[in-house]
Amino acid sequence: MAGEPPLVRASGLHVHFPMRSQMPFRRSVTEVVRAVDGVDLHVRRGETLGLVGESGCGKSTLGQALVRLIDPSAGTVEFDGVDTATLSASALRSLRRRMAVIFQDPFASLDPRRTVGDTIGEPLAIHGLHRGRRRRRARIGELMEVVGLDPDHRGRYPHEFSGGQRQRVGIARALAGEPEFVVCDEPIASLDVSVQAQVMNLLVRLQRDFGLTYLFVSHDLAAVRQVADRVAVMYLGRIVEIGAAPSVVDDPQHPYTEALVSAVPAPSPRKERARDRIVLGGDIPSPAAPPSGCRFRTRCPKVFDPCPHYDPVLQPVGGDDALGGDDAVGGDTGDADAAQGHQAACHLHGVRG
Amino acid sequence: MRDEALDALPVEGKHRSRWVETLLLLGRNPMALVSGAVLFALVVVAVFGAAVAPYGYNEQFAGGQLEAPSGQHWFGTDEFGRDVFSRVLFGAEVSLRVGLVAVGISLVAGVLMGLLAGYFGRWLDDVLMRFSDMLFAFPAMLMAIAILAILGPGENNAMIAIGIVYTPIFARVTRASVLSVREEIYIRASRASGAGNTRVLARHVLPNVSAPIIVQTTVSLAFAILSEAALSFVGLGTQPPDPSWGRMLSEGRGFIEQAWWMALFPGLAIFVTVLAFNVLGDALRDVLDPRQRSALSGKGGGA
């Protein structure tokens, strides 16, 4: 597992959205929303990396920046060893065949005026795959079958389907170009519980069948825990904790992850009564003006002296210290080996900033 | 025609082309059918006006000036003793042509401007929309007159002038819809699949902004026909003695107390035409929307 280079790697990634005034011809920047603010991350071939965080933490922006749907303001995104910033517009477009996105809202992510067959076939048309009317039709039917839809419904429009079926259409579209890397951006958030389970199981099966690599972006820690091999926790534009899923979720090392895990309601009254829920005070600060030092310090129950002054970096925690802590500091140079362990960006594990 | 449409629909129509289905659905709406029939009749009159009209458009009946409607002159006669009914029939050609061509010009130019300005934004938006604001700021008639002062009077130039004057409305309507559609997730999804700007604009943006554009088109047709009337009235559009509804309406105003029929019938012709365009436009808008389409054809959603 160790030797192989990661499929996707982000280094020092920033995505800032300048908010411009609406004056014609003088669109001066009024403030800058730092949606992603210095992220180092890699996704290994064949794994599922879960990315959790609350609304506004930048997780969706990060996911879309990894497939270059949003251009980074600084830092690099490498796909299969190639820096995507060096690619021409047309080279980037053909690279899009190898990566795909499944969007959250199955009602908004399908063009209401195109049949689902047209929607699923769009990547084929764009990349000139399965040329010829009959062959393309057959391929669309095949894709629909793979995701559990009736191929005879290819001529129907999105509004004629239920939410779960629409999400299957979105998944079929994502699979059409036979991608290697799929960003699942809150794929189950707007679905009913029983349909969520269907879609999660489908995603797991597709990964197994086609050797897909997933970035599973979600606010739902239980869902992430169900499908992800590794988990990254995001807060206000930064990764605050990352590691193997059982390790991060069952033994959180960052106070934010701890609060997040403790806030997830368990479907068991016995466990709920026994639970000691950590209720955080206050709201998430504005990503346009993050706090100095550690971004979580304004809500952190364990805040202490260095927090306002030093911006913590990801560092190995717990039993993983043996891996060599110093390698992980300044993660932009860290290699895949050092990042395998459980890391958290918190001064409780040693003040490093 | 209508019964046929009703019978044909419930049959499984999977392989029927979308255009045929659109027409069949339109046929189920009685209002659309009536408007379609009216417009069809108008086109026939416009093309074969000379054959249908009982008299020549410039044929004068000596001593028969300002006669009230009668069996001989259905719509009465004007101040020169010309048959108003015949002139209304001949006028259909001019009014329809001016309306359609002028609106065609503003439709193409305005939609293109709106699409580009709304989709690409930034400086292109600023330049295009400020230009359109400038056009918009002039009173429409003044603008048209100014353009005709440069181009010279005449029917063709009037069409161009009216086309230019109504371009900013289309640009605005289109841009406003593009601004909201541009942010839709399905646009992002299409880009994620590798679609370029041309494809996104043609396959996703344009179809999804068509509804307000169709409505604007039918409204503008009415205004274009009226603008032609106004331009002709000040002598810059259709030149006398050629008939156009607008001209006739304007001329009839002077005789409204002696001969109400001179203004009423061309006015009625404009009214009926505009109404027909509006009704057909609304029906078309509904039929072209797949969501409305299912409701119309009785297929339930959320299968």
Place this chain on the structure above:
Amino acid sequence: MRDEQGGPVLSVRDLRVAFRTPRGLARVVNGLSYDVEPGRTLAIVGESGSGKSVGALALLGLLPGDVARISGSAVFDGYELIGRDEEEMRAVRGAGVGMVFQDPATSLNPVLTVGRQLVEALRAHASMPKDVARARAEELLAEVGIPDPRSRLEAYPHQLSGGMRQRVMIAIALAGQPRVLIADEATTALDVTVQAQILDLLMRLQKEHSTGVIWITHDLGVVAGIADHVLVMYAGRCVEEGSVDALFERPVHPYTRGLLGATPVVDDPRPARERDLLVTMPGLPPDPVELPEGCAFYPRCPVRADVRCRTEEPPLASVAGDPGHRAATFYTPEGV
């Protein structure tokens, strides 16, 4: 005013709601009965289209009268709610029964300040001078945990975060000191850490005022944490009900069991690849216009235990040896 013997504050019996649609009559709620006790929480669980929200809106007369047909009975504090006109219902809404909706972004009027909306709510229930209402509004904001309530009265909804807006909605719902509070997916749109705050707040307020709460949700996790009694709805009917422990520890109905199996859990120590797949129920809930004969869950049911399932609607019957626990199924799971 309060019932001395501590009986239910709201009793719903055989509530039915149907909508006239172009395709026919959509039967959305089909005979729902429950009691709400003061100070206790009844959770109504179901997926979209199960009728869980419609049933609550019907109680408050918030359904469009021209298309909705409502029958049955709902007695609040000795007062029948069903069949009342708009004016009579207005008196009940807020003062007797308060409601908190899912989306705090759209349930507040964006062009009015928070204070103005609160004052209006207060004065709708009791005539009081403006300054008294304003002082009371400030108190309410403080009570729902909004810091610096005086200045927040001047804020517009968009200036508040989602959690703060939901607190304001709760304050508005509490303005008339309701004895029953209906929370319709009240924390669904919120982040988990904010949800935890709101749940804490509601439980505290419930205890202080001994309010009866109807908690409508699809989220079984939330239910496990806050409910006393749980009612599971499918296709407009109650398919299973019981104490929160009975329902989660000893579920009987295949649909309830399916829902629980479909819910991923955080605290299973196995890595994702060694976990079992989630339990899924194939297919979709039935179309309310064409409800199947027999059990509505039959087409999706993994058990189909009995020949009667297809033709006969299973009655809501007591589960043997489990008082208060009832299920509408012919199936009896082993080991229960």
